[in-house]
Amino acid sequence: MVILIGRVSTANLAAGSVRVTFADRDDMVSGELPVLTPGGWGKGNAVPLPGERVVCAFLNHARSGGICLGTYFADDGQPSGTQDQRGVWFEDGSYVYYDRIAQKLNVKASGGVRIEGDLTVTGKVSASAFHDGGGRTG
Known part of the structure; x- marks a missing residue:
């Protein structure tokens, strides 16, 4: 198994995949890599954006047959x-x-x-009005 760090070059939200460029591999661009996401009944749609740094795992040295494990806190902090x-x-x-x-x-x-849908509130409800500067109170 090969673990590589690269930057997302393109993201495909509909497919849940990315293509990644690896600077340490002469700017090699991966094939479409599925993005790891938590499983179960509530799946997310958080696909890393182009430019984000990601970690990828490959079963061999090919550009396909891998998976994007996700991004990590690096450039812009937590x-x-x-x-x-x-x-x-x-x-x-x-x-x-x-x-x-x-x-x-x-x-x-x-x-x-x-x-959207029914709303049930159990417990106290409090609200505060605000003035938006246009003469209206919300």
Whole structure:
């Protein structure tokens, strides 16, 4: 087995695959590599973007027959949060994370939150109005 580090050159979200360029292999570009993802009934769609550094495993020295194991914290460091928070932080400042110390699920969406389907709330509900500067209160 061969483990290589490279940069994603193209990403195919529909197929869940990437092509990767390996600088230490004379800029060799891989064939389509499936991206490793957690399995089970709730699969994700987090395919590394072009330019992201990834780790790939190959069964031989060929450009195919491998798998992209995923990206890792390197160039831009770890996303926001602490060791007690697990979630997803987005480029626009939005996030969804669970804080195990506060025992609270935190959601912030820059463009708002949309819920489709029935909503059941057990417990207290509080809301605060805001003024958006245009004369409206939300």
